[in-house]
Amino acid sequence: MDSLKIIVFCGPSGSGKTSIVKALLSIMPELEFSISATTRKRRNNEVEGVDYYFMSPKQFKSNINSAAFIEHEEVYKNVCYGTLWKEIDRISNTGKIPILDIDVNGALNIRKKYRDASHIFFVHPGNEEILRNRLKKRHTENDEAIAKRMERAVRELTFSEKFDYIIYNDSDLQLSVNSSREIIEKIIQTNI
Numbered sequence: 001m002d003s004l005k006i007i008v009f010c011g012p013s014g015s016g017k018t019s020i021v022k023a024l025l026s027i028m029p030e031l032e033f034s035i036s037a038t039t040r041k042r043r044n045n046e047v048e049g050v051d052y053y054f055m056s057p058k059q060f061k062s063n064i065n066s067a068a069f070i071e072h073e074e075v076y077k078n079v080c081y082g083t084l085w086k087e088i089d090r091i092s093n094t095g096k097i098p099i100l101d102i103d104v105n106g107a108l109n110i111r112k113k114y115r116d117a118s119h120i121f122f123v124h125p126g127n128e129e130i131l132r133n134r135l136k137k138r139h140t141e142n143d144e145a146i147a148k149r150m151e152r153a154v155r156e157l158t159f160s161e162k163f164d165y166i167i168y169n170d171s172d173l174q175l176s177v178n179s180s181r182e183i184i185e186k187i188i189q190t191n192i
């Protein structure tokens with residue numbers, strides 16, 4: 001059997017990592033999205049068990065207590081996100097490679113648990129202005145939430161060099177998708 005591999009995309013909110021991950025999933029049948037748990041409220045366009053496992057703070061806490069998470073983070077004040085062990089098992093059991101879309105601290109924690117099996121991509125938005133414009137254009141957050149996301153994003157940008165690959169997603173999404181795909185294909189072919 002191939003050795004376990006985990007692909008992780010991290011980077012600030014608004015870096016475009018979710019768009020890259022979605023595009024990769026649509027062209028690479030070898031990959032399957034790792035659905036995270038969150039206490040965030042579901043957005044209108046999101047589906048339970050597809051985008052996230054939406055949980056109450058109490059359910060989330062009980063999962064922490066039963067050691068159900070590989071990693072979990074309070075990414076924003078009172079808003080928690082986490083990767084469940086059973087989600088990675090579910091995907092690995094189908095013979096596919098899990099692809100995670102998580103924050104920078106989450107990625108560092110995945111690295112600690114999985115070491116060389118984890119392949120971590122940092123998606124860099126280019127500059128702060130691009131990031132701010134993308135967050136505004138999404139219309140999913142109010143000004144206060146955008147300000148909080150920006151504050152965190154600026155901090156996260158300083159982490160980029162800790163990861164295996166940096167994807168500069170500043171102008172052309174397709175270019176970022178293509179270069180990510182090339183790297184992932186090499187990872188899949190190399191049996192490390």
Ligand code: 5GP
Nearest residue numbers: 013036037073075081082083101102103106
């Ligand atoms: P959003 O609320 O925009 O869906 O996600 C907010 C941030 O939480 C994003 O940076 C996203 O990648 C991150 N995130 C989503 N799932 C997880 C997870 O399971 N663990 C961690 N640490 N971060 C996550």
